[in-house]
Amino acid sequence: MELFNHNPDFKMDVLREVGNIGAGHAATALSRLLDKPVDMSVPTVSFVPFERIADRVGGSEEVVAAIFLRVDGDAPGNMFFLMSRKQAARVLQVLLGIEASEKDSYSELELSALCEIGNILAGSYLSSLADLTGLAMSPSVPSIAVDMAGAVLSYGVLQFGTMGDEALLIDTTFLKGEQEAEGHFFFIPDPQSFERMFVSLGVPLE
Template identity: 85%
Template sequence: MKLFRHNPDFKMDVLREVGNIGAGHAATALSRLLDKPIDMAVPTVSFVPFESIADRAGGPEEVVVAIFLRVDGDAPGNMFFLMSRPQARRLLQGLAGFEASGEDAYSELELSALCEIGNILAGSYLTSLADLTGLSMSPTVPSIAVDMAGAILTYGLLQFGTMGDDALLIDTTFLKGEEEAEGQFFFIPDPESFERMFLSLGVPLE
């Protein structure tokens, strides 16, 4: 890793690798869960300010399906996986094989399936992040909510406490043949966690 110590692009290279490896792990796990081949497109990885998360999900008043959890360990933080209602319905029908139902209502079974898919995704990205950094990072039991994006993030703040200023955004696309569904995965490290992660790779923050 020392070879990359002074490479300004190394941070994003590492985070893209987290997205790539995590997507591969998630595709394998989802294929086993659903008993059918599921692929995931190469994800787009970027940093976004915390206050921009709701905007990236369609705006604070956009109703979304959200799976969220707390990350404990050496680099604690919060994770959110957000999907629009049409994308969640597409994921349930096209990939998970659920029958068509109301766009705005979800059965307990559908919510459970979405929560498990989000849990697999979060666990896959978290495992790849922990493996690359060598840090201990473990997820709590996830929760799921269908509400306005701004309300979900506010609830997350109240439940988890103050969040960091920046979020790691991984745009995620699930594929099965010509069917696809999209969602956005956000990891919001606590204020000191980003520095801890990059220092573990020998890449101090400027």
């Protein structure tokens, strides 16, 4: 997209701030939910072409736990939070004390816990993005699936319609004591949504 060719450093600085504020919100929300300290590392923010999203989690045939939702409002798009089986098991263990093996299926309790954590993270990043841009952005009720990454993304396309070409990737690491777990947050704006966001953030496009 031509949009990304102008002022790339400035854009990334702005988006890193979105990630930092969102991580702070997420840490606070998770700490309250779990009634124990939870820290978030400084997130890594980058742009990823839609067709390369699966590569970031091990390939299209890699089984992942995926929380996904639709964003409506002034800058609509789709959001995914993807974790490998190893990381999902670690999240359940580190944050909730649930002993979970690396597997393809989960109990209702485990799915509910993973979905709630993904929902908190997605909501925190979306809230920081909406606050900084001043745009109205509201999430749908999240869904969770455990399947191959390619199948999850294909299902998202079928459910939400054509995806945008680029995704905003925020690599997120949770810290509790010396343990950590990580996941990959993707916001895939509809066409024109990135431009609206950057204009609202005061980022020059030319």
